Amino acid sequence: TYSSPDGFSSSQVEGLFSQVRRMFSGTYTYCTRKYIQGYLDEASLRYNMRGYTNKERFRVFSELVFS
Numbered sequence: 001t002y003s004s005p006d007g008f009s010s011s012q013v014e015g016l017f018s019q020v021r022r023m024f025s026g027t028y029t030y031c032t033r034k035y036i037q038g039y040l041d042e043a044s045l046r047y048n049m050r051g052y053t054n055k056e057r058f059r060v061f062s063e064l065v066f067s
Contacts, residue, residue, distance in 0.1 A: 016047045 003009040020043045024031065031039055049057055 016043065019043055019047055 020040065023039065023043055028039055049060070052060070
């Protein structure tokens with residue numbers, strides 16, 4: 001595993017890619033070029049919020065919806 005001086009490692013990228021791969025083989029079995037950015041944005045959001053509690057997730061989403 002590669003780790004850069006600023007703390008990023010290749011395992012983080014591999015984790016995101018594996019989640020994207022699972023999304024496309026399970027949830028989204030077909031995608032078009034038109035919607036691919038939205039799917040990748042969703043995967044990125046899910047990956048970045050993986051350590052949040054349900055209460056924290058609700059707070060973030062309510063701020064996005066009601067602001």
